[in-house]
Amino acid sequence: MSDALTLPAEARDRAGKGASRHLRREGRVPAVIYGGKEEPTMIHVEAKELTRLLDTGHLMNSIVTLELGGKKIRTLPKDVALDPVTDRPEHADFLRLGKDAKVEVMVPVVFINEEASPGLKKGGVLNVVRHELDLICEADKIPGEIEIDVTGKEVGDSIHISELTLPEGSASAITDRDFTIATFVAPSALKKSEGEAGAEETEVTEQDAETVEGEDEQSDD
Numbered sequence: 001m002s003d004a005l006t007l008p009a010e011a012r013d014r015a016g017k018g019a020s021r022h023l024r025r026e027g028r029v030p031a032v033i034y035g036g037k038e039e040p041t042m043i044h045v046e047a048k049e050l051t052r053l054l055d056t057g058h059l060m061n062s063i064v065t066l067e068l069g070g071k072k073i074r075t076l077p078k079d080v081a082l083d084p085v086t087d088r089p090e091h092a093d094f095l096r097l098g099k100d101a102k103v104e105v106m107v108p109v110v111f112i113n114e115e116a117s118p119g120l121k122k123g124g125v126l127n128v129v130r131h132e133l134d135l136i137c138e139a140d141k142i143p144g145e146i147e148i149d150v151t152g153k154e155v156g157d158s159i160h161i162s163e164l165t166l167p168e169g170s171a172s173a174i175t176d177r178d179f180t181i182a183t184f185v186a187p188s189a190l191k192k193s194e195g196e197a198g199a200e201e202t203e204v205t206e207q208d209a210e211t212v213e214g215e216d217e218q219s220d221d
Contacts, residue, residue, distance in 0.1 A: 004062065004063050004064075004065065005053055005056075005059070005062050005063070005064045005065070006064070006065045006067060007045055007049060007050065007053065007064050007065070007066055007067070008045065008046065008049070008066075008067045009031070009043040009044065009045045009066045009067060009068045010028075010043060010044055010045075010068070011041070011042065011043055011068065011069060012030065012042045012043060012044050013042070015042060020091070023044050024047070024090070027046065027047050027048065028044040028045065028046060028047060029044060029045050029046070029047045029050050029089045029090065029091065029092055030042070030043075030044050030091050030092075031043050031044060031045055031091060031092040031093065031094060032092075032093055032094070033066065033068075033073060033075060033094045033095075033096050034093065034094075034095065034096065035095045035096040035097075036095075036096035036097065036098045037098075038096060041068075043066070043068060045066075045092065047088065047089060050080070050089050050092060051088070051089060054080060054089065058144055059077055059080070060077050060078075060080075060105070060106070061105040061106065061107055061142050061144070062076075062077070062142065062144075063075070063076060063097070063139060063140070063142065064076065064077055064094065066094060073096060074096070074097040074139070075094035075095055075096055075097060076094070076095045076097055076103050076105070076139065077092065077093070077094055077095075078093045078094065078095045079091075079092065079093040080092045080093075097139045100138070100139075101138075101139040102136055102137065102138055102139065103136070103137060103139050103142070104134065104135070104136050104137075104173050105134075105135055105137055105142055106132040106133070106134055106135075107132060107133050107135050107137075107142070107143055107144075107145060107146055107170075108131060108132050108145050108146070109128075109130065109131060109132065109133060109145065109146045109147075109148055109181065110145045110146070110147050110148070111126060111128075111147075111148050111150055111182070112147050112148065112149055112150070113149050113150055113151045114126065114150055116150070116151040116152065117150045117151065117152065117153040117154075117184070118152065118153070118154055119153050119154040119155040119156070119157065119184040120150070120153070120184070122155065123186070123187065124154075124155040124184050124185060124186055124187075125184070125185050125186070125187055126150070126182060126184060127182060127183045127184070127185050128181075128182050129179075129180050129181055129182055129183065130179070130180075130181045130182075133146055133161070133172065133181070134172070134173040134174055135166070135170050135171065135172060135173055136170070136171050136172075136173050137169055137170045137171075138169035138170075140169075141167065141168065141169030141170065142170075143166075143167045143170060146164065146166070146167075148164065148181065148182070150182075150184075153184050154184065155184050155185065155186045156184065156185075156186075157183070157184045158180055158182065158183040158184070159180070159181045159182045159183075160178045160179065160180055160181065161174070161178060161179050161181060162178045164181075
């Protein structure tokens with residue numbers, strides 16, 4: 001399960017670009033809490049603390065408890081807008097989570113036991129089609145990552161979503177097709193291309209050599 005994170009927050013009573021710029025100059029990030037059949041709540045959080053959580057790499061699929069005015073609000077981060085130049089957080093959206101809530105999240109995949117794949121040991125390549133899975137999860141059971149075991153996989157094999165046993169409380173958000181997550185391919189196309197290039201180079205070299213020999217014979221005459 002992904003980590004539960006905590007983020008102190010303060011209410012803000014003014015919206016608009018001017019108010020937001022003022023907050024950013026003070027080292028704060030304007031944000032909003034929405035959902036849960038309640039009115040949106042405008043807040044601001046410390047920029048350094050939000051950046052620290054972003055740097056964990058799993059903020060967007062973690063439950064974040066916002067501490068606001070003595071209350072604790074369970075949320076799921078839905079968007080963090082970054083400055084295009086500095087990458088500093090400019091604004092954040094948090095989805096309020098009710099009891100027994102289910103959420104749609106992107107969860108990264110991790111491939112394990114690559115040394116036990118005959119195809120990879122023979123020089124095959126693991127071609128990752130999807131680095132993340134779109135899942136519907138119970139809010140309290142969001143996985144931090146999905147492990148995919150490649151033991152026994154040969155060149156030509158593929159891994160589809162139907163082959164995975166997802167953690168309890170999780171299901172694929174895509175249900176209309178058995179999509180591919182990864183394939184095991186041989187680098188033959190690359191080798192063939194390199195071989196053809198080498199053959200062409202050899203042929204050109206031989207032709208050049210024949211031309212030079214012909215010119216030498218003519219000059220001797």
